[in-house]
Amino acid sequence: MLRFLLGRLAMLVPTFLGVTLVAFSFIRLLPGDPIELLAGERGINPERKAQLMAEMGFDQPLWKQYLDYLGNILQGDLGTSFASKQPVVDEFFALFPATVELSLCAIFLAVVIGIPLGVIAATKRGTFIDQSIMGTALVGYSMPIFWWGLLLIIFFSGTLGWTPVSGRISLLYFFEPVTGFMLIDSLLSGEEGAFASAIQHLILPSIVLATIPLAVIARQTRSAMLEVMGEDYVRTARAKGLSPFRVIGVHALRNAMIPVITTIGLQIGVMLAGAILTETIFSWPGIGKWLIDSITRRDYFVVQGALLLIAAIIMIVNLIVDVLYGLINPRIRG
Amino acid sequence: MSLLEIENLRVEFDTSSGVFRALDGVSYSVDPGEVLAIVGESGSGKSVAMLALMGLLPKTAKVSADKLLFNGQDLKTLNPKQRRKLIGSEIAMIFQEPIASLNPCFNVGFQLNEALKTHTDLGKAARRDRCLELLNDVGIPDPKSRLKSYPHQMSGGQCQRVMIAMAIACSPKLLIADEPTTALDVTIQRQILELLMNLQQQTKMALIMITHDMGVVAQTADRVIVQYKGKLMEEAPVLDLFESPKNPYTKALLSALPENATGDRLPTVADFVQA
Numbered sequence: 001m002l003r004f005l006l007g008r009l010a011m012l013v014p015t016f017l018g019v020t021l022v023a024f025s026f027i028r029l030l031p032g033d034p035i036e037l038l039a040g041e042r043g044i045n046p047e048r049k050a051q052l053m054a055e056m057g058f059d060q061p062l063w064k065q066y067l068d069y070l071g072n073i074l075q076g077d078l079g080t081s082f083a084s085k086q087p088v089v090d091e092f093f094a095l096f097p098a099t100v101e102l103s104l105c106a107i108f109l110a111v112v113i114g115i116p117l118g119v120i121a122a123t124k125r126g127t128f129i130d131q132s133i134m135g136t137a138l139v140g141y142s143m144p145i146f147w148w149g150l151l152l153i154i155f156f157s158g159t160l161g162w163t164p165v166s167g168r169i170s171l172l173y174f175f176e177p178v179t180g181f182m183l184i185d186s187l188l189s190g191e192e193g194a195f196a197s198a199i200q201h202l203i204l205p206s207i208v209l210a211t212i213p214l215a216v217i218a219r220q221t222r223s224a225m226l227e228v229m230g231e232d233y234v235r236t237a238r239a240k241g242l243s244p245f246r247v248i249g250v251h252a253l254r255n256a257m258i259p260v261i262t263t264i265g266l267q268i269g270v271m272l273a274g275a276i277l278t279e280t281i282f283s284w285p286g287i288g289k290w291l292i293d294s295i296t297r298r299d300y301f302v303v304q305g306a307l308l309l310i311a312a313i314i315m316i317v318n319l320i321v322d323v324l325y326g327l328i329n330p331r332i333r334g
Numbered sequence: 335m336s337l338l339e340i341e342n343l344r345v346e347f348d349t350s351s352g353v354f355r356a357l358d359g360v361s362y363s364v365d366p367g368e369v370l371a372i373v374g375e376s377g378s379g380k381s382v383a384m385l386a387l388m389g390l391l392p393k394t395a396k397v398s399a400d401k402l403l404f405n406g407q408d409l410k411t412l413n414p415k416q417r418r419k420l421i422g423s424e425i426a427m428i429f430q431e432p433i434a435s436l437n438p439c440f441n442v443g444f445q446l447n448e449a450l451k452t453h454t455d456l457g458k459a460a461r462r463d464r465c466l467e468l469l470n471d472v473g474i475p476d477p478k479s480r481l482k483s484y485p486h487q488m489s490g491g492q493c494q495r496v497m498i499a500m501a502i503a504c505s506p507k508l509l510i511a512d513e514p515t516t517a518l519d520v521t522i523q524r525q526i527l528e529l530l531m532n533l534q535q536q537t538k539m540a541l542i543m544i545t546h547d548m549g550v551v552a553q554t555a556d557r558v559i560v561q562y563k564g565k566l567m568e569e570a571p572v573l574d575l576f577e578s579p580k581n582p583y584t585k586a587l588l589s590a591l592p593e594n595a596t597g598d599r600l601p602t603v604a605d606f607v608q609a
Contacts, residue, residue: 238390
């Protein structure tokens, strides 16, 4: 297991280098530069611009800028935002818990609903139940997130008035963040009704963000289950006189989970992309919205840093998936 | 009294091109402690009858029989829960592909223990002891470390031994071996057959050996049933069958054995029986 883990960790180094290169070149390929955008419509005289560019190191050749950037990363310095003058790392970690909270709730919903739906569809293959589940999953998968989000807001917030439209908690509550996770902080604050308010705010964005991963997980679970249910070991399990629940829930599902775990890992990457849209619709103060704003400002260091940190998180998630994969599937542990 | 009585067993499958009859009115019985071989080519319905008995056929299969008695119990009247109590404990079955028949995600200990946990009241420690005893009985060296092995870490022969251990865990009255040696190489085939026969003699369980290997039949069976295209062709004690086969299909099967070949060309079933 240790060798397996070290092997996977070693793989992260080239991936990480690749990400730094992409993040570095991507933002520089966009037209415009941060100094011009900071100057705004008033413009800036060429001498002052050249001076500022030299101060920020943008007059150096690209390869040197890249090497400096790599050197800074190794020292844990991701640079400072042009707009806020705050270190990128500080800004990121101030906003990150909001995105994590939303993504965790969404992936939780997607997994606890998606897997059982996939299993039910597989065991009821070809029936009305199977067709209904898979039809609904296809609709969920095909739906544009922003449209679905607006639809839910109109219905649940507008017509029924059950949920708030935006934000993380009602303005009636105020407390200093401890963990950055609103659900935990609201509980810790001891204010009556704060936790319920946090849940109410979280529920719609979570549903919106969970929709596509839920549909993908349900479909993947169904097809994986159908594949394993025809396997000899499932027949052996039945021949032992085990209950259908144990045959399906233990013997078949454990094997079917191997591709599903991979899908869940991939969906977390998709989810961080989806979070950008969802956070914008629900005015959720997370890293998605922050990244979009930074791109429009050509805030080089924020974009580079944010992409790198997001990529690092996806790499960590993938590493966890690989480890889980090894735990579930003894054949790849060697 | 017979241990197993089957009368007029029919199995049909609904397919897109109509109803396919896999088994057409087959009747036979098995006595306690007897070794019965069922032979026939692929598609003759050998396994289907046993899978029907175990309740392991897919939902598309329609099973009907005038009589389906095991140990005096009418299997037709049992609900699924009652049937599950019986299979795995009193009737057990092992299959053709031993490596594929064991779950790749669970170790041997888990899979053996599960059989005991489902059908016995043994405590955790007693179950572990019984698992070790079973592995020892089926000739697996170093059973203690083998409990932690996964199927992919063992050879086909060892996996089949584990399958046998699992099948005999609850001391069944009837063991069905569905081509247990087909996927194994010749030296291992012999070892597995010897193991099965030794266990059968020790425990006095009845054994149904499904095979298309006449050598296996001669080596193991008391009585033989020959099936062809879902119908029972012949039923005879093993010596009678080999010495004086009555049905043309049985004659064809025996003539097709390489050791019985005369002349330049090995006869095939088609030379004897109109398809």
